Amino acid sequence: xxxxxxxxxxxxxxxxxxxxxxxxxxxxYGKKVLFVYGKGSIKSNGIYDSxxxxxxxxxxxxxxxxxxxxxxxxxxxxxxxxxxxxxxxxVIVAVGGGSVIDSAKIISITIPLEASAWRVxxxxxxxxxxxxxxxxxxLAATGTEMxxxxxxxxxxxxxxxxxxxxxxxxxxxxxxxxxxxxxxKNYTAYGIVDLIAHAMENYFGxxxxxxxxxxxxxxxxxxVEYGPQLLNNLQDYGLREKIMYASTNALNGLTMYGRESxxxxxxxxxxxxxxxxxxxxxxxLSVVYPAWLKxxxxxxxxxxxxxxxxxxxxxxxxxxxSKLEAFFRSIESxxxxxxxxxxxxxxxxxxxxxxKNKVNGMHHKLEREDVEKIIDLMYAD
Amino acid sequence: xxxxxxxxxxxxxxxxxxxxxxxxxxxxYGKKVLFVYGKGSIKSNGIYDSxxxxxxxxxxxxxxxxxxxxxxxxxxxxxxxxxxxxxxxxVIVAVGGGSVIDSAKIISITIPLEASAWRVxxxxxxxxxxxxxxxxxxLAATGTEMxxxxxxxxxxxxxxxxxxxxxxxxxxxxxxxxxxxxxxKNYTAYGIVDLIAHAMENYFGxxxxxxxxxxxxxxxxxxVEYGPQLLNNLQDYGLREKIMYASTNALNGLTMYGRESxxxxxxxxxxxxxxxxxxxxxxxLSVVYPAWLKxxxxxxxxxxxxxxxxxxxxxxxxxxxSKLEAFFRSIESxxxxxxxxxxxxxxxxxxxxxxKNKVNGMHHKLEREDVEKIIDLMYAD
Numbered sequence: 198x199x200x201x202x203x204x205x206x207x208x209x210x211x212x213x214x215x216x217x218x219x220x221x222x223x224x225x226y227g228k229k230v231l232f233v234y235g236k237g238s239i240k241s242n243g244i245y246d247s248x249x250x251x252x253x254x255x256x257x258x259x260x261x262x263x264x265x266x267x268x269x270x271x272x273x274x275x276x277x278x279x280x281x282x283x284x285x286x287x288v289i290v291a292v293g294g295g296s297v298i299d300s301a302k303i304i305s306i307t308i309p310l311e312a313s314a315w316r317v318x319x320x321x322x323x324x325x326x327x328x329x330x331x332x333x334x335x336l337a338a339t340g341t342e343m344x345x346x347x348x349x350x351x352x353x354x355x356x357x358x359x360x361x362x363x364x365x366x367x368x369x370x371x372x373x374x375x376x377x378x379x380x381x382k383n384y385t386a387y388g389i390v391d392l393i394a395h396a397m398e399n400y401f402g403x404x405x406x407x408x409x410x411x412x413x414x415x416x417x418x419x420x421v422e423y424g425p426q427l428l429n430n431l432q433d434y435g436l437r438e439k440i441m442y443a444s445t446n447a448l449n450g451l452t453m454y455g456r457e458s459x460x461x462x463x464x465x466x467x468x469x470x471x472x473x474x475x476x477x478x479x480x481x482l483s484v485v486y487p488a489w490l491k492x493x494x495x496x497x498x499x500x501x502x503x504x505x506x507x508x509x510x511x512x513x514x515x516x517x518x519s520k521l522e523a524f525f526r527s528i529e530s531x532x533x534x535x536x537x538x539x540x541x542x543x544x545x546x547x548x549x550x551x552x553k554n555k556v557n558g559m560h561h562k563l564e565r566e567d568v569e570k571i572i573d574l575m576y577a578d
Numbered sequence: 579x580x581x582x583x584x585x586x587x588x589x590x591x592x593x594x595x596x597x598x599x600x601x602x603x604x605x606x607y608g609k610k611v612l613f614v615y616g617k618g619s620i621k622s623n624g625i626y627d628s629x630x631x632x633x634x635x636x637x638x639x640x641x642x643x644x645x646x647x648x649x650x651x652x653x654x655x656x657x658x659x660x661x662x663x664x665x666x667x668x669v670i671v672a673v674g675g676g677s678v679i680d681s682a683k684i685i686s687i688t689i690p691l692e693a694s695a696w697r698v699x700x701x702x703x704x705x706x707x708x709x710x711x712x713x714x715x716x717l718a719a720t721g722t723e724m725x726x727x728x729x730x731x732x733x734x735x736x737x738x739x740x741x742x743x744x745x746x747x748x749x750x751x752x753x754x755x756x757x758x759x760x761x762x763k764n765y766t767a768y769g770i771v772d773l774i775a776h777a778m779e780n781y782f783g784x785x786x787x788x789x790x791x792x793x794x795x796x797x798x799x800x801x802v803e804y805g806p807q808l809l810n811n812l813q814d815y816g817l818r819e820k821i822m823y824a825s826t827n828a829l830n831g832l833t834m835y836g837r838e839s840x841x842x843x844x845x846x847x848x849x850x851x852x853x854x855x856x857x858x859x860x861x862x863l864s865v866v867y868p869a870w871l872k873x874x875x876x877x878x879x880x881x882x883x884x885x886x887x888x889x890x891x892x893x894x895x896x897x898x899x900s901k902l903e904a905f906f907r908s909i910e911s912x913x914x915x916x917x918x919x920x921x922x923x924x925x926x927x928x929x930x931x932x933x934k935n936k937v938n939g940m941h942h943k944l945e946r947e948d949v950e951k952i953i954d955l956m957y958a959d
Contacts, residue, residue, distance in 0.1 A: 198819055200593025212581025408800050408823050415792035438579055442789050
């Protein structure tokens with residue numbers, strides 16, 4: 198392993214009744230609250246009311262900003278930043294899935310800067326401080342509730358970029374598995390794909406870290422065993438909690454410590470698909486990952502096989518990839534572009550944008566030829 | 579799972595060169611340093627010099643307290659507390675294994691109290707604040723470097739007690755696997771037993787937490803695979819780091835989150851053996867655990883089998899226990915009392931002290947009859 202530091206400051210509150218502590222926790226950071234959420238589903242399922250009750254109990258001065266999209270866009274973040282500056286907010290309460298919490302994290306570092314959000318995303322403006330973020334998670338997928346990362350999309354630039362700064366960890370995150378009960382079957386499946394992909398992006402990175410590998414296998418096995426059961430029982434607390442806790446652990450550092458780098462080439466390609474076709478993030482990953490593995494199979498055969506042994510009880514790379522693809526298929530997440538509604542007619546635009554955006558991995562670099570071959574595999578019968 | 583919180587504030591610095599940051603980190607907490615260590619091995623292996631150099635670089639006002647014993651005793655802690663009060667220290671730097679760091683943690687909460695250390699251990703005095711502790715670990719075993727627990731022995735009371743308070747997490751811990759190179763083969767083996775036992779004490783606790791179970795298996799598999807290799811290559815960096823990192827993860831919360839309680843009956847019995855016969859902690863656990871498992875076999879057969887499947891690739895409880903016992907034997911840690919130098923002549927005292935000290939588990943309660951049977955099994959051929 199390389200030298201590393203474990204220093205994850207997010208306090209995670211997990212369980213049925215944790216929301217009762219939200220007000221008290223928020224009040225430690227101030228009264229002026231920017232309450233950020235998405236397209237309104239939290240209003241129909243009661244989560245909005247639970248959060249409002251907590252904020253009203255502490256006589257918070259609440260500024261609401263709703264409407265964050267599933268693939269969050271820079272315009273919304275800029276509007277929220279402006280509002281936050283105007284109201285001089287003390288703390289941001291973000292209630293939603295990855296898109297809302299990622300947006301809140303970017304808002305939190307952009308407010309104190311003399312800059313727009315996209316300048317922050319292209320790393321021309323660097324954060325020094327941040328408005329504290331407290332998250333309430335409503336979708337098990339990205340792990341953003343306990344890490345320093347966030348992604349944001351610019352339709353104008355046709356880019357979806359990611360950043361990570363120490364200042365971006367939520368101070369506290371509240372995870373009640375019941376708050377994910379109304380996530381529909383397809384988005385529940387995309388969340389399962391996302392958490393598996395996160396563990397794999399760390400696993401296929403650079404450097405030996407055997408215990409971190411075992412944690413990768415633990416997280417993926419949890420998802421593979423209980424994910425399909427959950428899709429048949431969307432309101433089962435025990436199954437929702439398993440997937441929710443697995444998704445946090447897939448990307449809170451645990452699967453990464455000691456490695457030189459992660460991989461992230463699959464995510465980079467997936468982001469292009471989302472930007473062009475508004476495909477849900479997890480659905481892009483179930484298409485890209487099998488193709489990426491097939492393309493790199495010779496080079497990392499041992500690594501793929503080790504994963505397959507641990508997770509699927511198979512003993513070669515081909516079978517591992519087949520099993521993974523079959524698993525994605527079984528939970529009805531697309532494994533080919535066509536299944537995500539992307540046709541041969543879209544091929545040129547897809548390829549051109551991937552090349553233009555210079556999609557790449559951190560460990561396994563992607564040349565133009567690699568990208569073309571992976572796109573072929575994503576269209577293959 | 580039950581509702582739980584992840585809130586581990588220890589910053590862990592892991593690797594070859596992390597000690598270079600010690601001075602800077604210490605200086606954040608003040609100049610007046612209480613430097614606590616053990617019986618002097620750190621002076622012969624160069625670790626003392628490395629730490630002193632860091633402290634001198636920041637012009638620290640250093641008060642040394644050496645001589646903490648392998649099974650730490652209350653008199654030493656009281657002496658250190660007195661010294662710390664007299665010098666009005668700002669920060670404690672603890673350099674050693676579990677005994678030194680545990681002692682430092684108890685010193686850190688006792689200094690601000692108007693109480694002796696044993697009153698703290700019997701929970702008659704409760705901490706409100708603590709002198710910050712910064713640890714430098716020299717033995718991979720107890721996990722104390724990243725948790726809130728500490729044990730201390732009173733020869734007078736013939737007791738070894740454990741406590742745990744939020745204030746007792748080290749602020750920072752520095753783990754350089756090279757600092758464990760001079761740990762002899764037997765103590766290296768006892769450390770491996772200890773980390774396995776910690777993971778199992780969580781696993782055999784109360785309540786379902788499947789991902790935490792998988793983390794238990796991950797930690798134990800790491801120890802079972804690489805532990806024996808390490809014993810044949812005591813100065814192999816890669817093997818030392820694996821065991822060191824596994825021991826931290828065995829007892830930093832990861833193997834416990836979501837459970838109602840841990841078990842800890844085996845530790846409670848092991849502590850009595852240490853108190854009476856000065857047996858190294860890990861060596862007591864390799865004797866007690868197989869006996870405890872044999873005694874509880876019928877009641878928790880499924881649980882034992884699940885562990886055996888994951889770790890040893892066997893499919894029943896008997897084989898799991900055999901494999902575990904064989905593993906302890908293979909690393910030359912005792913699996914019977916006689917092998918630890920405790921004879922039939924000691925049986926009465928052992929049994930009487932266990933009864934008098936009311937040894938017990940948190941989940942599986944131990945009646946007098948259980949204790950007697952487990953002692954029989956610890957003496958069995």
